[in-house]
Amino acid sequence: MRMFCHGYQSWSESRWRVAGVDEDPSRTPGAIPAMIDAHSGLPAPAAPGELRSHLVTMFDDDPTVHAGQGLLRLVDGELLGATATFDSLEQWARRQPGRTGAPFQVGWCSWYQFFDHVTEDDIRRNLALADTWPFDVFQIDDGFQRAIGDWLDTNEKFPSTLERLAADIDGAGRRPGLWLAPFLVAPDSEVALRHPQWIARDERGEPLVGMVNQHWGGAVHVLDTTEPEVLEHLQQLVGTLVAAGFTYLKLDFTYAPGLAGRYTDSEVSPADRVHAGYAAIRRGAGDDTFLLGCGAPLGSAIGLVDGMRIGPDVAPWWEVPPGRRGPPGYEGTMPATANALRAVQARQFMHRRLWLNDPDCVMLRTTDTELSVDEVRRWALAVGDSGGMVMVSDDLANLGPDAYALLDDVLARGREADRRAASLTSLP
Ligand code: 9PG
Numbered sequence: 001m002r003m004f005c006h007g008y009q010s011w012s013e014s015r016w017r018v019a020g021v022d023e024d025p026s027r028t029p030g031a032i033p034a035m036i037d038a039h040s041g042l043p044a045p046a047a048p049g050e051l052r053s054h055l056v057t058m059f060d061d062d063p064t065v066h067a068g069q070g071l072l073r074l075v076d077g078e079l080l081g082a083t084a085t086f087d088s089l090e091q092w093a094r095r096q097p098g099r100t101g102a103p104f105q106v107g108w109c110s111w112y113q114f115f116d117h118v119t120e121d122d123i124r125r126n127l128a129l130a131d132t133w134p135f136d137v138f139q140i141d142d143g144f145q146r147a148i149g150d151w152l153d154t155n156e157k158f159p160s161t162l163e164r165l166a167a168d169i170d171g172a173g174r175r176p177g178l179w180l181a182p183f184l185v186a187p188d189s190e191v192a193l194r195h196p197q198w199i200a201r202d203e204r205g206e207p208l209v210g211m212v213n214q215h216w217g218g219a220v221h222v223l224d225t226t227e228p229e230v231l232e233h234l235q236q237l238v239g240t241l242v243a244a245g246f247t248y249l250k251l252d253f254t255y256a257p258g259l260a261g262r263y264t265d266s267e268v269s270p271a272d273r274v275h276a277g278y279a280a281i282r283r284g285a286g287d288d289t290f291l292l293g294c295g296a297p298l299g300s301a302i303g304l305v306d307g308m309r310i311g312p313d314v315a316p317w318w319e320v321p322p323g324r325r326g327p328p329g330y331e332g333t334m335p336a337t338a339n340a341l342r343a344v345q346a347r348q349f350m351h352r353r354l355w356l357n358d359p360d361c362v363m364l365r366t367t368d369t370e371l372s373v374d375e376v377r378r379w380a381l382a383v384g385d386s387g388g389m390v391m392v393s394d395d396l397a398n399l400g401p402d403a404y405a406l407l408d409d410v411l412a413r414g415r416e417a418d419r420r421a422a423s424l425t426s427l428p
Helices: 033-040 089-094 111-117 120-132 162-171 190-194 228-243 270-285 337-346 373-386 401-425
Strands: 002-005 015-018 051-059 062-075 078-080 084-086 106-109 137-140 145-147 150-154 175-180 209-213 218-222 248-251 290-293 307-309 356-358 390-392
Touching: 051 089, 062 089, 084 089, 106 175, 120 137, 120 162, 137 248, 150 162, 150 190, 150 228, 162 175, 228 248, 228 270, 248 270, 270 290, 337 373, 373 401, 390 401
Parallel strands: 106 137, 106 390, 137 175, 175 248, 248 290, 290 307, 307 356
Antiparallel strands: 002 015, 002 051, 051 062, 062 078, 062 084, 145 150, 209 218
C-alpha cells in the first residue's frame, strides 16, 4: 500500500511512500533534531515503520482523502490524527478558509541572481532595466538588512533608507516588495540586545536556535510568539514597513516559532504559535498588503497570507550537485530546480483555494547558470502551466529577446491556467 505523505512546511517534500518499506524521512540516519523538527513539526523521529503526513493524506487503494489539524501518522496500519474525509484534495482545499482574492502576480526578485551579495546598485540597475518588462512587483530579498531582526535598518551595501528605496521603486511604477524573516533575531541585533526576554529558550535554558546560516553570522534565535509584547512588536514592525511603502512582504523562515522549546505560555501548540505570529503580521499589514509565506508550516498560515511558497528553493542547477548535498534527511528539500518542480506537481491543488501558489522564481538567463536552455524552458513553462506566481530572478542585463519571448509564453499560459483554477474554486 502506498501513502501520500504531504510535507509540513513550504520546503518539505511531498510524495508517495510504500507503507512498511519506505522509511519516514525523519528516520534518516544522522538527521539532527532541528532538521527533523523543521520537516515533521516534531523533534523526535518516527517509530520504525511509521509514516507521517501533514494536513492531508490518502492511500493508493482508496480515493478518499483523510484530513486533520496537523500531523497524521500511519502506525501499524492504522491512521492516527485524521478527523474528516473528503472526495479529493481539491475538495479539502476548497473547504478551508483560504485567502484567494489577489490578482495574478508578476514580478522581479533579487535572490536567485544576487543572493546575499546583493547591493543597492544591483537593485537600481535592474529597476532602470525593468522599464520594458511586465513586472508589477519589484522585490528586494535577503541581503539589505543591518542584522536579522533589525529590519528597518539597511547595511553598508545599501546606502539609502528603506523609505527612499520604496519611493524609487514606486516612482518607477512597481509595487515595492521586501523579504524578511520576522520570527528570527540575530544574537547581536538591537532587538535581541534590548529584549532578551522576547526570545524562546531551549531545554537547557539557552536562547533557542532557529537557523544557522553563515551569511547571517551563524546561529540566529527564535522570537517567542506566546509573549504579548512580541506580537505587538511584529504588528508594529510590519505596520512601519508598509508605511515606508512596502506593500508586498515575503515572510521567510516562519517555521521558527513551531520549533520545540520553552515558550512563556507552554499551553500554546506549535501550530498556534506560528499562527499567532502570522496573525499579528496581518494586523500590522492591513488588508491591502500582499503577504507571501515562505518556510511556513502550511496549516498555520491559511487565511492569513495571499501567497505561499509551496516547495523548495530553485537554484541555477537542476538536481542537487554532489558537492552541495545537505545534512542527512534534507535531500529532497535542498535548493534544486528539480526539487521545486516535484512540489509544483504535488501541491497544485492548493492554488486559488488556500492562496496563490508561489512555485518559486523563474530564471530566464542562459549564462551564469548550470541550467541548460531546455531546463530553463522546462521550469519556466511548468511555472506558467501551474497558474501560480511568476517572479523573475535574473540580472536583466543578462537577458535578450529569447528570454523576453519565453516570459511572454509563460505569462500567457499562467494567466490562462490561473483563470481556470479560479473558476474551479467557485464550484460547490
Ligand atoms: C534568503 C532565501 C530566499 C529563498 C528562501 C530561503 O536551510 N537553509 O539553509 C536554507 C537557506 C535558504 C533558504 C532555504 C533554506 O531559502 O526560500 O527564496 O529568500 O531564504 O536567505
